Amino acid sequence: MIKFILKGILRDKSKSVIPLAVISVGVMVTVIMSGFLNGVFSDIINQNAKLDTGHVKIMTKPYFENKEQLPNDLALLEIQELIDSLNLNYPDLIWTPRIKFGGIMDVPDKEGNTKSQGPGIGLAIALQNSKSDELKRLQLSKSLRKGNLPTESGEILLSDNYANKLKINPGEKITFFGSTMEGSMVFQSYKMVGTVEFGSPLMDRGTFIIDIEDAQNLLDMENGTGELLGYFKDEIYNDQNALVISNEFNSKYSKSQDEYAPVMVTLKDQNGLRESLDMGDAFSGIFIFIFILSMSLVLWNTGLIGGLRRYNEFGIRLALGESKRNVFKLMMVEATIIGLIGSIFGTTLGIIFCYYLQEYGIDISSDIENSTIIMPSVMRAYITSDLFYVGFIPGLFSMLFGTALAGRGIFKRETARLFKELEV
């Protein structure tokens, strides 16, 4: 009987092609939307984690309270001892110091006079430390636009936009003017060896990257750092674990009289990310729910119309001695077959499209040129395991739901009345 039904599905285009097309498109759009929203939120989290927040971050309390001002005079000191203790207590995390500082970058001409000048934000990371994961984490090799990565002390990288603004090329000298952590004026020349693009307009506007030891020397911060970032070893942010760790760490220092006592914050507790991401999560949840619901309604309608269109066929089958239960059962079998094929086809198309969006993305850099938050300039989809089944919810269940509603009419009516309605 199933073979007989399959023949009918394959031969009757109104039975198969239209519902299949509707389901495939619906499922495809659901998969794309889901993958895209997934990708955007994951990118925001990853980019913030890599460039700024870590999965957890340790600062002194006053630094944390004034962190927008990059107050290195309130920096953490004796960090090696702190890192050793953290490694012992939290073996699932990798700790890395970072210093952020501001100043003026000056590019001299051949005579030593200022050719161009502009404010910049320095990001000091463990560039020269072969044991550090920072190069890999920030994907500097991939982000390199011109020149090469620093190989020795005294070499720095500039964001590509910033380098263009300052009209400086790799190999040329650049001088930093600023102040040490104690407030003394400092200036130091470096060799700019390459330019990078972070993919975040905020960072791409005016950032230079310098080795942490060079920065410590420059700012008189020996064995000190503004921020100590912790990353889970699998590089995946886990908010629950991060909260447990930060609460445990902070409880140790909660009664400390030291005004420079360290404080640990999680990724989501920085840059207003918890509110933004929770709101984003809620909106995407609502959006996906509404989308799935509306797709279900469309597909339900398709199932219903498909069922109604076939009242005549059902009438003939009832007359030939098929029971109502069997007619209903076979309608559901058909709906399952069409729903499954449509869902598989739609999911495949959706994942192909998501793959394209994952590889190439949608460039929104011109729309967020002046953004003050760290967010990706290219919005990408991410293919995750849930994409392989998320489309089946509207695809299969709504088709079954629609068919069940259409089939309910067959069950409810008296056979003779149905027979008359069926125009048999």
Next chain:
Amino acid sequence: MSKPIIQLKNTSKTYPIAGKEFMALKKLNLSIQEAEFTGIVGPSGSGKTTLLNIIGSLDKPSTGDATVLGKEIKSLSHKEAASLRNFNIGFIFQVFNLLPVYTVFENVEFALLLQKKSALERKKAVMKALEWVGLEDQANKRPDKLSGGESQRVAIARAMVKTPKIVLADEPTANLDSENAHGILKTMKKLNKDLGTTFLFSTHDEKVMGYLDRIIHLRDGSIEKDKKMK
């Protein structure tokens, strides 16, 4: 005299129409013997279709009894009624009602699929039924490639393939020209004789009358006249 295959005793059927009860059949008493070739004749609204529906176990009487092949229609469950139709009653419709996406063979085969017959049994029975109606060479055609007469022959083969005891035919010649109508009637008459199948027609068609053994005239839900022709 043979045993009645269909028996109605004081059978009435009422429908609610616009808040009122409409009596489609009024205390009908009727007995049809095995292998009869009977026509039910009457104007629209006389109760012909209601009567066929009750005999075909598609509907139940409101009061009175209707017994078909020894089964009391009123007491049958949906499943039992479907089983009665599946094994013992064939239907032939005015508009043929073939399933358009299936071939002639598959249309005829469908009733046997419901009986869960094996592929070999089905093939044998379908080809035999198509032979009865002279369409064995059209087995792989789709209904849209057939003439009206050929389509009605397929419908007859579909009704006959399960060798039912009773065939109910609702205006089977209404959509056919004279030549095809006579051809169809001759086929049915032959099957009636050869297989002993009981045929019950609802008809207006004068051409049909000449083939009938018995004509039952219905008017306003009551039997006006019941006449044996031979």
